[in-house]
Amino acid sequence: MSVGFIGAGQLAHALVKGFTAAGVIATHRITASSPDTDLPTVSGLRKMGINLTTSNKETVHKSDVLFLAVKPHIIPFVLDEIGPDIEDRHLIVSCAAGVTISSIEKKLLQYRPTPKVMRCMTNTPVVVREGATVYATGTHAEVEDGKLLEQLMASVGFCTEVEEDLIDAVTGLSGSGPAYAFTALDALADGGVKMGLPRRLAVRLGAQALLGAAKMLLDSEQHPGQLKDNVCSPGGATIHALHVMESGGFRSLLINAVEASCIRTRELQYLADQEKISAAAIKKTTLDKVMQQPGASSAGVASRTGISLFNSNNAPRQKKN
């Protein structure tokens, strides 16, 4: 079985690193493509020994499982480009936040009667094999496809199937979650340094404390509140600390964050469904490179209603911005 990545950025790099560390697939069976060869992740992927190319079509030909690891607004272009090359064996797995299975199936149905599509939401800790992944199954994907994807993603962390309508909430929680954690860890280290610890030790202790606590919760049947109680001895240091956190509305900030990320995901999805792509959203340079690929045409894009990025009268070089 061969795996391909359309896109060679953070996500592709993290997944490849995790998969190879887990040993679920050999590097020579992985292909990744990107028009932009300057990305720092590209050299990382090369060093890992995977096949790197600038041709998305080449990736498609060499793969059975095809991960779409590009930014959401690039997805439509990619689908138009690779649509004609999809075969029966292909399993398309979209990792793009806010891009629905039905929008992908709709595009691919122009080229094939029963495209096998799945959608997943994962996160960057797959790079250390402690990711959190959920996936939803498309109309024509079979049970074995789900099992295959789950096997791959479970090698790099937690993985479970969900109904598609939960994926935005998952994005808000575990998709964005690592960023909340990095922010917290930076602040905890600052706290340690304020009280006299050297920076390196403070970072280490803070990260270890969070990791240990998270592992305790995962391994326990107890409520997080119960675990919190167990750490708070009467009149002790910890309950004093908790009071200042509660006074500042600590919990509420985290609920706000999950909500904000989820709402923004739905917003982006809505904009994408409307097929109104803000011109500024497509970086001009990226678009140029995408348009230069064989198979990418302005015809596919110009058929959209709303803001038309390409006027068929204009030669490809003059794009409205």
Next chain:
Amino acid sequence: MSVGFIGAGQLAHALVKGFTAAGVIATHKITASSPDTDLPTVSGLRKMGVNFTTSNKETTGKSDVLFLAVKPHIIPFVLDEIGPEIEDRHLIVSCAAGVTISSIEKKLLQYRPGPRVMRCMTNTPVVVREGATVYATGTHAEVEDGKLLEQLMASVGFCTEVEEDLIDAVTGLSGSGPAYAFTALDALADGGVKMGLPRRLAVRLGAQALLGAAKMLLDSEQHPGQLKDNVCSPGGATIHALHFLESGGFRSLLINAVEASCIRTRELQFLADQERISPAAIKKTTLDKVLQQPGGSGLGAGSRSGISLFNKSNSGVKKN
């Protein structure tokens, strides 16, 4: 080598669970003692095959490395009780927050010329072998003692030696840290549930996200701010969420927490050094049991200045 625990509560239970899972010591070589046999952790320890007793002297007699795993205000009583039983082979490791090495050495010097004392600050995730431990070395402890303790504690997580004056700050950060994490995880799960996830899945995903992020930081040479940047795509969901955190002073709350825990630890240490123990701080039942032990006497406590808990003229009548 045998290990003993004075105290059979949360800490002893967590350490024993971790040590045995790590295989660094066999359960039959571990002894734990407590006057209170009703603690839920006592049955847990028994089930693990640890030798359990109500006699601290028995634990001391059977151990080479002796962990003091009782609440800070109980430490003086325990030291008076086991002081006469300490031998040259014993390494005393105090896990009590805010109790200084010098206060322990001072007490034990009444019984022995060169007591080998170490002080450590650990945390509850030792129970899943992902603890965070620091230790400081006492006047008479040798290099091998430090190595031995580090070997034990490294089997259940991260362990490093520090100067003793940093231990209060460590308490504020990684000692109390798990409580900050459990609070955050409860809130994250609430957020997930608000946006439509079933509770169990929300708890699972939140914990996994925190665990994964912490592991990424530990395995990386990069600054947490850089790792945060890498997760925030332009105009995306994550940077929107981060704005809410920053607007609410999220970072400041965590700095406050570390500071508050550290300051309270120093406060408790100061009170203990003053040898002013608030009578209310000692639960009457625990005190009764401690004093009922052979060797536990009111003499050691009554010699303190300040509030005297025991008036020699009132035998058996304790002021509260």
